[in-house]
Amino acid sequence: MSGTHGAGNIFFGNCNLRCVYCQNYQISQTWKEQRRNEVSIERLAGMMLELQERGCHNIGFVSPTHFAPQMARAILLATEQGLDIPIVYNTNAYDSVEVLQLLEGLVDVYLPDLKYADAEAGFKFSKVRDYSHFARLAIKEMHRQMGSELVFDNADLLQRGLLIRLLVLPNDIANLESNLRWIRDELGPKTAISLMAQYYATNKAATDDRYILLSRRISEREWFEAVSLLDELGMEEGFMQEYESASHYYRPDFTDKERPFKDIRDFAKAKDNRI
Ligand code: SF4
Structure with a gap:
């Protein structure tokens, strides 16, 4: 759990994906160690209320997919006890539609990744089958x-909505254009996206x-091409990071439980970075 006067984040241990480039690998892929951090639903509700008391303007659940039922019960419990700030569901989007339907009315902001457009990339780099198919259904x-x-x-401050995060990967492993076209054609050009330059190996x-194609930052040219696509495809809403600074701000250290991110930028306030 982390947060003071900003987003109050609750990071769940482990993850339903195993991305070979995971920046949260200290907690996402160490399932035996993470079992030691298990908390009850009542304690989870208590953590949410503590974050609200500290002045956090939302509760962000990070990688919640595999704990969605427990999260939902904790939200209901905390709401009964006075929780009234927005709930953010920060997910890799490998979620089931049935579970998302149960979360309707409990979640205020969906913050999904759309990591790849091709199933092979999802299998090779995140170890799951048909990522793009299921992620698109979920979104x-x-x-x-x-x-x-x-x-x-x-x-x-963002209170409600859907913001799709698109992390630009080296060598266009994400197939960004395909995902942007899908968003525009299926959801509409006004759907908000967050284009991210923060990738680092x-x-x-x-x-x-085996993962040499992902062993470097993206180049300035790759970033420029990604940004150009937004114009080309007529995407109208969202945020983008600054190329120069992005890869420094987002390197977490989860041995610091209170503040793993030293200088994370907040989408809700980043009006200067609006598309
Ligand atoms: S989905 Fe996110 S948290 Fe999970 S393994 Fe991939 S990068 Fe890490």
């Missing part, structure tokens, strides 16, 4: 619940030759 369901409009409060991508 379609999120869009059905939220529509394309982002709702901000008077302080420009870590975990197996930094050490294992």
Whole structure:
């Protein structure tokens, strides 16, 4: 759990994907160690209320997919006890539509990744089958619940909506154009996206030759091409990072449980980076 006067994040241990470049690998792929951090649903609800008391403006559940039922019960419990700040579901999008339907009305902001457009890439780099097929179904369901409009409060903090994160990978492993075309054609050009330049080689991508295509940052040219696609395809809403600074800000260290991210930028406030 982390957060003070900003987003209050609750990181779940382990993950339903095993990305070879996971920047959270200290907690996402160490399932035996993570079992030691198990908490009850009542404690989870208590953590949410503590974050609200500290002044956090939302509760962000990070990698919640494999704990969605427990998360839902904790939200209900915390709401009964006075929780009233927005709930953010921060997911890799390998979620089932049936579970997302059960979350309707409990989640205020969906923050899904759309990692790849090709099934082979999902299998090779995240070890799951048919990632793009299932992620697109899941995001379609999120869009059905939220529509394309982002709702901000008077302080420009995001209160409700769907924001799809697209991490630009080296050598176009994500097949960004295909995903952007899908978003535009299936969900509409006003659907908000967050284009991210923060990729850096870590975990197996930094050490294992099988993943050599992911062993470097993206080049300035790759970033420029990604940004150009937004114009070309007529995407109208969302945020993008700055190329120069992105890879420094997002390197977490989960041995610091209170503040794993030293200088994470907040999408809700990043109006300067609007597309
Ligand atoms: S989905 Fe995210 S948290 Fe999970 S393994 Fe991949 S990069 Fe890590």
